[in-house]
Amino acid sequence: MFLRYFLTVLLFCFTSALDPFEKFAExxxxxxxxxxxxxxxxxxxxxxxxxxNVLSIYRSVKRLxxxxxxxxxxxxxxxxxNPRNPRPAEIFNNVAEQINVYGDDxxxxxxxxxxxxxxxxxxxxxxxxxVTPVSKRLLSDESSNIFIYMTGHGGDGFLKFQDNEEISxxxxxxxxxxxxxxxxxxxxxxxxxxxxxxxxxxxxxSPNILAVGSSKRGEDSLSHHVDPKIGVYVIDRFTYYALEFxxxxxxxSQKTINDFFHCCPKHLCISEVTWRTDLFTKRxxxxxxxxxxxxxxxxxxxxxxxSQLLDNIIINSTLNQTFDKQDESKQEFxxxxxxxxxx
Amino acid sequence: xxxxxLIYSITFLLVIHYCSSNEDIYxxxxxxxxxxxxxTYFNLLFTTxxxxxxxKSNIIHHYHLFPKVIADVVRSNGVSEFHVSLTQGLWxxxxxxxxxxxxxxxxxxxxxxxxxEEKDVSSRWTSFAHELGGLLCASLNFVDSNVSSSxxxxxxxxxxxxxxxxxxxxxxxxxxxAVLPREIVCTENLTPWKKLLPCVAGGSNHKGLAxxxxxxxxxxxxxxHSLRMDLRQICANTxxxxxxxxxxxxxxxxxxxxxxxxxxxxxxxxxxxxxxxxQSCPLSSLTNIYVDLQLSSTHTFNISPExxxxxxxxxxxxxxxxxxxxxxxxxxxxxxxxxxxxxQISSTDNQNNNSLPSIMVHRYATGYGARDGGIKTVIKLNxxxxxxxxxxxxxxxIPWYFRVxxxxxxxxxxxxxxxxxxxxxxxxxPGKDRQRxxxxxxxxxxxQSIIISFEFEMAFLKWNEFPPDPNxxxxxxxxxxxxxxxxxxxxxxxxxxxxxxxxxxxxSTSDGFVRVYSESLLVNLPTPDFSxxxxxxxxxxxxxxxxxxxxxxxxxxxxxxxxxxxxxxFRQRLEDLKxxxxxxxxxxxxxxxxxxxxxxxx
Numbered sequence: 001m002f003l004r005y006f007l008t009v010l011l012f013c014f015t016s017a018l019d020p021f022e023k024f025a026e027x028x029x030x031x032x033x034x035x036x037x038x039x040x041x042x043x044x045x046x047x048x049x050x051x052x053n054v055l056s057i058y059r060s061v062k063r064l065x066x067x068x069x070x071x072x073x074x075x076x077x078x079x080x081x082n083p084r085n086p087r088p089a090e091i092f093n094n095v096a097e098q099i100n101v102y103g104d105d106x107x108x109x110x111x112x113x114x115x116x117x118x119x120x121x122x123x124x125x126x127x128x129x130x131v132t133p134v135s136k137r138l139l140s141d142e143s144s145n146i147f148i149y150m151t152g153h154g155g156d157g158f159l160k161f162q163d164n165e166e167i168s169x170x171x172x173x174x175x176x177x178x179x180x181x182x183x184x185x186x187x188x189x190x191x192x193x194x195x196x197x198x199x200x201x202x203x204x205x206s207p208n209i210l211a212v213g214s215s216k217r218g219e220d221s222l223s224h225h226v227d228p229k230i231g232v233y234v235i236d237r238f239t240y241y242a243l244e245f246x247x248x249x250x251x252x253s254q255k256t257i258n259d260f261f262h263c264c265p266k267h268l269c270i271s272e273v274t275w276r277t278d279l280f281t282k283r284x285x286x287x288x289x290x291x292x293x294x295x296x297x298x299x300x301x302x303x304x305x306x307s308q309l310l311d312n313i314i315i316n317s318t319l320n321q322t323f324d325k326q327d328e329s330k331q332e333f334x335x336x337x338x339x340x341x342x343x
Numbered sequence: 344x345x346x347x348x349l350i351y352s353i354t355f356l357l358v359i360h361y362c363s364s365n366e367d368i369y370x371x372x373x374x375x376x377x378x379x380x381x382x383t384y385f386n387l388l389f390t391t392x393x394x395x396x397x398x399k400s401n402i403i404h405h406y407h408l409f410p411k412v413i414a415d416v417v418r419s420n421g422v423s424e425f426h427v428s429l430t431q432g433l434w435x436x437x438x439x440x441x442x443x444x445x446x447x448x449x450x451x452x453x454x455x456x457x458x459x460e461e462k463d464v465s466s467r468w469t470s471f472a473h474e475l476g477g478l479l480c481a482s483l484n485f486v487d488s489n490v491s492s493s494x495x496x497x498x499x500x501x502x503x504x505x506x507x508x509x510x511x512x513x514x515x516x517x518x519x520x521a522v523l524p525r526e527i528v529c530t531e532n533l534t535p536w537k538k539l540l541p542c543v544a545g546g547s548n549h550k551g552l553a554x555x556x557x558x559x560x561x562x563x564x565x566x567x568h569s570l571r572m573d574l575r576q577i578c579a580n581t582x583x584x585x586x587x588x589x590x591x592x593x594x595x596x597x598x599x600x601x602x603x604x605x606x607x608x609x610x611x612x613x614x615x616x617x618x619x620x621x622q623s624c625p626l627s628s629l630t631n632i633y634v635d636l637q638l639s640s641t642h643t644f645n646i647s648p649e650x651x652x653x654x655x656x657x658x659x660x661x662x663x664x665x666x667x668x669x670x671x672x673x674x675x676x677x678x679x680x681x682x683x684x685x686x687q688i689s690s691t692d693n694q695n696n697n698s699l700p701s702i703m704v705h706r707y708a709t710g711y712g713a714r715d716g717g718i719k720t721v722i723k724l725n726x727x728x729x730x731x732x733x734x735x736x737x738x739x740x741i742p743w744y745f746r747v748x749x750x751x752x753x754x755x756x757x758x759x760x761x762x763x764x765x766x767x768x769x770x771x772x773p774g775k776d777r778q779r780x781x782x783x784x785x786x787x788x789x790x791q792s793i794i795i796s797f798e799f800e801m802a803f804l805k806w807n808e809f810p811p812d813p814n815x816x817x818x819x820x821x822x823x824x825x826x827x828x829x830x831x832x833x834x835x836x837x838x839x840x841x842x843x844x845x846x847x848x849x850x851s852t853s854d855g856f857v858r859v860y861s862e863s864l865l866v867n868l869p870t871p872d873f874s875x876x877x878x879x880x881x882x883x884x885x886x887x888x889x890x891x892x893x894x895x896x897x898x899x900x901x902x903x904x905x906x907x908x909x910x911x912x913f914r915q916r917l918e919d920l921k922x923x924x925x926x927x928x929x930x931x932x933x934x935x936x937x938x939x940x941x942x943x944x945x
Binding site: 043044078080081087088089090100102103104105106107108109111112113114129131132133134135136162163164331332333334335336337338339340341342 | 431469470473474476477478480481482484485497500501502504505506507510513525527528529530531534535557558559560562563564576578582583584586734736767768786809810811812825826827839840854856873
């Protein structure tokens with residue numbers, strides 16, 4: 001009887017000892033790759049500032065290391081080559097017009113009518129049709145850190161897509177939970193710049209999420225200034241000050257997420273920047289580096305060259321196909337008439 | 344162990360070296376043509392020729408200058424040839440003459456597929472369009488909806504070589520043609536397209552002609568901007584027993600080079616592209632710049648530097664600069680040109696007629712209202728050039744929501760509406776709602792300018808089939824007119840032998856075949872009012888109307904307490920009911936009997 005008691009206690013100790021082990025292991029695992037999803041949901045020329053917002057963030061994200069293959073950029077309308085743009089192929093986020101945020105090296109994955117709630121949800125959950133090319137897919141895994149930035153027109157618990165549909169906060173929370181269940185992210189940083197932005201992430205319930213919005217419930221996020229030469233507002237307040245903050249970052253910067261949360265105080269942003277950290281339990285956001293999300297860690301796999309690999313290459317290369325060419329030389333080819341209807 | 348690894352790696356490197364001796368050939372060319380309207384036409388051509396073994400499956404390929412992504416996309420979908428173009432702007436045939444190759448506004452993709460028993464052409468077309476769209480950052484995935492795709496029967500014949508046995512019978516189901524008039528082309532399409540070129544490393548300061556592609560805003564500051572990619576099989580030798588794969592990538596822009604001085608035009612590489620050409624690309628076997636001086640008869644030119652040599656194409660002198668020349672090695676190539684119009688009074692008539700092109704196509708939407716409309720296409724022929732009849736092949740693709748009536752098709756001459764022309768051949772595939780678009784092909788033999796017109800009615804779309812901006816309107820793609828030009832030597836056109844210009848310029852091997860594109864039309868369908876205030880007012884008014892009655896009662900009637908109704912026991916109520924029934928039966932009987940009595944007496 002004593003033995004049985006002893007064994008039960010031992011078993012209990014083992015099982016409870018596993019838990020602290022796991023927790024310890026998880027808090028020190030790092031992410032191995034970074035992804036960024038940048039979405040502009042507004043159409044029409046007067047929403048120029050939303051496209052400028054997204055492209056400014058795209059520029060920073062690219063500058064800090066995330067390559068185009070790991071960025072999904074969605075622009076709901078074309079502003080750069082819009083006939084109303086007095087500066088073709090250029091988008092500015094400042095009246096000084098110093099930086100062309102559209103740049104010379106931009107790859108837009110979803111544009112125009114392709115930016116819909118359905119496509120956005122499918123990208124996040126990877127439930128895309130088989131024929132979708134790799135550049136339009138979010139190929140993240142359980143050790144990816146994902147940075148999501150959304151901008152457009154929003155309201156209490158929803159974000160408007162393209163002027164005819166909307167995504168609700170409940171839906172978005174469920175999508176993120178699907179991502180968690182399918183092990184599609186390690187940590188998620190969610191930034192929103194719309195009116196009543198905080199209501200969009202208040203329904204989240206999945207772990208390891210940090211979220212910040214440019215305004216709280218009942219408040220409008222305001223735009224910053226007009227460029228009279230273009231005739232529209234060119235940037236929103238939150239993104240303008242966030243950009244000022246991000247432009248000073250370098251790849252080895254030690255700035256934390258908490259610094260980013262305070263980048264736009266109330267006297268500058270007028271609306272109150274609200275953030276949510278209760279789901280981010282494994283680490284302390286005061287010590288989490290911003291470059292964990294906006295910078296990049298590339299996955300490297302070290303492979304040893306072995307004889308098996310080399311044999312395969314030599315056997316299957318085009319070297320052996322030169323003999324086949326001579327067999328086909330007897331066939332004659334010809335150009336055909338471009339208008340055979342004449343004959 | 345280490346020695347074995349060393350031996351294996353050396354063998355590996357030798358294998359790579361051997362494979363690279365089957366050389367890919369890469370050529371860069373820039374064709375410049377000053378136009379009479381004060382614009383200048385620049386056409387950048389990058390041609391890569393490679394062995395067709397790259398399309399064989401189940402072997403490991405070695406890629407030298409040919410982009411791997413294109414080969415993968417083409418091989419996995421069994422594509423024999425494809426042509427894709429993304430264009431912003433309309434080519435003005437009357438002011439700018441003939442382009443080297445035309446393109447409709449928006450996106451145009453067409454491809455011929457190989458015969459394959461396993462996968463059908465539609466699924467391969469869908470997969471191909473998706474992959475190409477992802478590659479070029481364009482929304483080409485919309486071509487798989489049947490609104491935009493069709494299989495022409497007579498237009499868009501293969502531009503590849505085919506085995507002589509198969510050349511006579513072509514299966515049209517292997518051809519797919521799609522056009523998306525709403526697609527825009529911007530830097531996001533130029534970026535991935537540019538990265539397929541061999542000499543484009545990351546960042547800027549590219550060598551060779553690709554260096555002019557760095558400043559995208561300057562390239563888009565143009566009246567016409569067209570990006571294209573063509574892949575096809577060509578003859579490798581003169582007997583045409585061996586084949587090669589040719590990938591031709593082109594960027595055509597038409598830039599306004601007029602200055603404030605009247606009749607004086609000026610441009611330099613720096614003003615057009617933002618940079619000069621720094622060094623030539625070491626991977627290219629040919630880097631030429633051609634300047635077409637067709638205006639030299641009416642304008643005086645001043646071009647620097649001095650050309651390397653001059654060739655004559657028909658009546659036009661073309662000066663050529665060879666950037667691989669020894670004297671240019673390691674230097675930056677700058678070019679500047681200015682020209683002004685000579686004052687000629689006597690030969691102005693002659694000059695006007697010569698500047699009119701052989702053929703021009705214009706298209707108009709006719710009608711009014713939201714129920715029906717019509718389309719009129721005017722094909723203008725330059726009558727001075729026509730000595731005999733010319734055959735025109737007219738192709739049109741109309742989305743299903745504009746229901747075309749074939750019985751309203753009328754072809755008349757431009758000068759006189761009453762003279763009707765009977766077409767040689769009509770090929771018409773009617774559309775099906777939500778499944779297929781209307782496809783019309785006409786063959787017309789004529790010597791004069793003609794008008795082709797027909798009518799359509801508009802369909803009602805379901806409320807969720809409208810795009811997010813429904814009041815913008817719906818596009819009808821351009822009409823394509825294919826023909827052989829009568830005086831072919833006057834034009835610089837793409838020849839079938841080689842899409843690069845160096846061969847076609849020295850000897851006029853072009854057969855004069857052109858495809859002329861018209862405008863695309865924008866027509867409004869009957870659109871419901873999606874505007875939010877309207878919907879809110881409707882709902883609000885309905886609610887008010889329904890609630891009004893009750894509210895009126897509540898507010899206008901007086902409420903008071905009344906007498907309590909006496910409670911009658913159930914048995915008593917039953918007795919009352921029985922009594923009532925008996926009474927009514929009695930009354931009914933009485934009535935009937937009364938009638939009978941009346942009948943008797945009368």
